[in-house]
Amino acid sequence: MLFKSPARAAESHPKQPPGAVPKPAAPWVLLSLSLAMLLSSLGISITNVALPTLAQVFQVPFQAVQWVVLAYLLAITSLIVGAGRLGDIVGRRRLLLAGIGLFTVASVLCAAAPTLGLLIAARAVQGLGAAILMALTMALVGEALPKDKTGSAMGLLGTMSAVGTALGPTLGGLLIGAFGWQAIFWVNAPLGLLTFLLALRYLPLDRPGHQTAWASFDVLGTLLLALTLAAYALAMTVGRGSFGSLNAVLLLAAVVGAAMFVWVENRATSPLIRWAMFSQPVLSAGFVMSALVTTVVMATLVVGPFYLSGALQLDAARVGLVMSTGPLVAALTGVPAGRLTDRFGAHHISLVGLMAMVMGSALLALLPVAFGVPGYIIPLGIITAGYALFQAANNTAVMSDIRPDQRGVTSGLLGLSRNLGLITGASVMGAVFAFGSAATDITTAGPQALAVGLRTTFAVAAGLILVALAFAVGSQSHSKRPVRP
Structure with missing residues (x-):
């Protein structure tokens, strides 16, 4: 063979351990993992804009068509930990390739679905593929890249997740307008194929110890x-x-x-989760902080549209433009956040990110409606920049010192904590907003009531981030205590 892929070359090179990735392949490894992260996040955000169209096409009520989104999220939330553990057992590269293939095939089935029921079923299968992608992309960072580059890699993955979230509604709207609703699923086919080929060629081979030990699952x-x-x-x-x-x-x-x-x-x-893992303060605190922080991030997505349209009287186009500020800031901050983590340490950057989120939440809770759109965009930008800093640092801290045979399940638990935060934020923070506004129907509430609801919601959000800060400080001080003989 005249040309070997980096993964094969690493296996045969006498001076490198099995599965090692030569430095020239690192950018390609990052590209393949980043595209995998983009696929899974795009799958969440691109379908929301299609719900009204799907309700018309299939002639069903909105409550029924919501399952197109819900089936995907349920599959990810339910299966992400199991997918991570399975990757630890059968090999992460092997399972990631299967996940990319499953996601791509399921996307094609979604596009070809003749009924809403079949579309929902295909979306659940697509969610299974996305669970594998989310669980294993971060786990593979520890295998494929040097430890001193972990923060930069985590920052890049966070950026791609934010890009997928920000790009989804805009891309989805353009594709539906030009080619119909099927196009939002067809677009995953070439992107999934490219990701599969890059991962097949550049990701490091699974260690020889990885076997299809289904009995231990x-x-x-x-x-x-x-x-x-x-x-x-x-x-x-x-x-x-x-x-x-x-x-x-x-x-x-x-x-x-x-x-x-x-x-x-x-x-x-051979348990799915070993409880001894949670005796590590940095690890257990990292999961709790991730859930708290994403609960607050979800509040900006749930509460924001009602406040912008009802209290600030913006039309739908301007609401969408203002709401895109958050993911855009997160996308621009992700890579620098990773580099800062590598330079100054995960703990320090995590604290900076959390303090920024407290500041942004407090501003939203205190600024009056008279500040208008800038009074919403500036705090939102501070919150999402802080979130990008925290995410890169926390992911690095959690994944840095994990045993190789536990990377998949740990990455799955980290993804689960984020998903639980998003789900809880959508319900609990939405309820706090409704309580604060004292309105029986949010859609008909007046501007002043919506403003009070926003201030109440982000006062609670600031409190949640302060709790996360307490966990960050406490876990670090606890981990520094000398171990008694």
Whole structure:
């Protein structure tokens, strides 16, 4: 063979350990992982803009068509931890390639779906592929790149996630207008194929120890966790903001499922989650902080449109333009945030990011409506810049010192904490906004009521970030304590 891929060359080179990636391949490794992250985030944001069109095409109510989005999010939330653990067992490169292929094929099935039911089913399969992508991209950073470049890589992945979130609504609208709703799924086919080919060629080969040891995979624990998380996600999302008897039953099912999961894991020979992991203060605090921070980020997406349209009287186009400020700032800040993490350390940058988020949340809670659009954009920019700093630093801190055989499940847990924060933020922070505005129907609330709702929401948000700050300081001081003999 005249030309070997970097992964194959690394395997055969006598001076390099098995699976090592030569330095010239590092940019290509980052590109393939970044495209994988872009695919999964684009899959979330690009479909929201298509919901009104899908309701008309399939002649169904909006509540039914919402499942096109919900099925995808449920699949990711329920399966991301199991996908990470499976990658630890069978090999992360192998499973990531399967995930990219599954995501791409499911995208084609979505585009070809003749009925809403089949479209929702295909979206659930696409969500399974996205769960694999989200769980394993960060895990592969530790294998494919030097440790002193981890922060930069995490920053780049955060940037690609933000780009996918920001690009989705605009790209989706253009594609639907030009080619119809199917185009938002067809676009994933060439992008998925490119990602697959790059990953196949440049990602490091799985270590020889990786085997298809299905017997060591905790099937019962994975199933219980998936059902528990699905019940919680449904409890937080069905009912469109109202909490009824169905939500209560689902929440009770989630509590019972969590108790059963803990009982099963304590008796499993090869558990899905090893509780000893949470004895590491940086790791356990990282998961909690990630959930708290993403709860606040979700508040900007849920509350913002109502405030901008109702209190500031902006039309839909200007609301979309103002809302895109957040993802744009996050995209521009992601790579510098990663470099700052590599230079100054994850703990310091994490603190800076959290303090910026407290400042931005406090400004939104204090500034009067008279400040207009700048009074919303400036605090929003501070919040999202702080989020980008925190995300790059926290991801680096959590993933840096993990045992190689635990990288997949740890990355999956980190992704799960973010998803739980997003789901909780959409429901809880939406309820706080409604409570603060004292309106029975948010859509008909007056400007002053919406302004009070916004201030209440971000006063709570500032409190949540202060709790995250306490976890950051506490975990660092605890990790520095000398271990008693």
